[in-house]
Amino acid sequence: MPRIAYFGPQGTFTEQAAMRFEGELVPVDTIPLAVAAVRKGETDFACVPIENSVEGAVPATLDVLIRDEPVVAVAETVLDVKFSILVRPGTTEIKTIASHPHALAQVRDWIAEELPGVTSIATSSTAGAAAAVERGEFDAAVTAPVAVNHYKLDEYATGVLDVADARTRFLLLRRPGQLPEPTGADRTSVVVTTPNRVGVLSELLTELALRGINLTGLESRPTKGKLGTYRFYIDVEGHIAEPRIGDALAALHRHSHEIRFLGSFPKADHEPVEAHNEEFAAAAAWVDAVRKGERG
Template sequence: MSAPRYAYLGPAGTFTEAALRQVATPQEATYLPQVDVVSAIEAVRTGEADYAVVAIENSVEGGVTAVLDTLATGDPLVLLREMLVPVTFVLAARAGTRLADIRRISAHPHAWAQCRRWLRTNLPGVVHVPATSNTAPAALLAGSTQDLGFDAALVPPPALEHYGLEPIAHHVADNEHAVTRFVLVGHPGRVPEPTGADKTTLVVHLPSNQAGALLEMLEQFSARGVNLSRIESRPIGDSLGRYSFSIDAEGHVQDERMAEALMGLHRVCPHVRFLGSYPRVDAPHGAVRPGTFDADFVAARAWVAALREGRGH
């Protein structure tokens, strides 16, 4: 059998590649670098790749909107697992470049946002040249001696050796504890068994555009004791004022409380897209509320069944 194919944001040396290496090594899989996260996801839809690894959330910048929006529409895909990667940056350039020489820096928008305070202090007035990934400008600097429109780049530390660049400044990120959550994306299939520490990701449209609509949607989780670890609004795109919600909920679709919440959403919301239940990499933040354990739901259904048969009271 051929090795599984993984699409990811390239070129080599990105944080995404570091996340992919947590899933499969280059000896176990075929790596397919892509120019952006949308291309990585679409490679799975078109059959060019079997899986994609993409960033979905950063502890500093929040959700990766391109990933959230791409998963919310189109042919259904699901999240199979998640990975965490610490995020740090160095300012790199060709040999001989000095800090005083730098007027333009190429960086992925998320990298720029995570270093803006250092840049404002040490390089006031420097111009941001957007890049498609965290290593794309490093590859350009290494592959050409021409003027590329920028003097230096914000890159992951491993990119220095990989692309033969010189460090101008280390530890340029404003938050040394930043972390990015990545997900493994694949085609729908049988949902893996619950582990006891799981996460379910959904896309939900509000039941109406009236006062209380958001509360009605959130009550489907609250009433069943399902804690939300992330909720973000995203424009649906067909008109102003219409939003969907990207949600991470603690629990597995096989958990009684989660199944009941999903049924509630299906009853009151016009659109619910299930994006998978998968093991979470950190421990659950919220404890299961009394009365919402699986046994509680099973006992409640048995009681109602007995009432219908005239055996209960």
């Protein structure tokens, strides 16, 4: 059975996401450690959060994807997110509340309303906060609902969320190898660094638009070198096996200093992508025929 390192410890949202894939689950404490496990070959896959509908991209994941040896996404899954507030049995007063920064940000208004004056503390993960509360380091933790099954804690509140219908998307990563087959409902992800000149980002986006490619995500992260220099993470609908996507990625390659492929994989929503692949194939066949002198 393949081994999947996931952003743990037990009881995180990422664990629930990882359970949707076939494999033996291996908890590790941080996102970089989960990805390092797959890079070193200690596990076959790593499962990490990539974006949340309320708080946006998960910076730790974006940063780890560009470092060291390449890893590629082969699948994604989306979880509905709502939180539980866990406390040690018998707790009467809450002065400190701990969680992953993304989780704290999603319940900020609830905390202000229900626990005014409480101090919020960032921990490595939601379940890491639960473990710390169990050890007596903080009074309360903002966790995934399942965390109550893993720690000797009680539910102070459940179903907590400032914005209804929050969702988080997770990636299943592995070392580069055979790509998943195109399904007609895929996503492709790349990260590029561009020369610093006028209009370069608009050139990249035009390459996509000209080929009828739908952009589903655009994030920038500093290169961590010169101030004001950025990497762009680009998600589009389609699979690199499709001519228009392959063509567009080749164009992005031409516009970039550096480009890294982060995967082509089925979208979690399985909604078919309008691809116009026949038109691209017909156009390529025409050019081919003209080159051979068979057509005018």
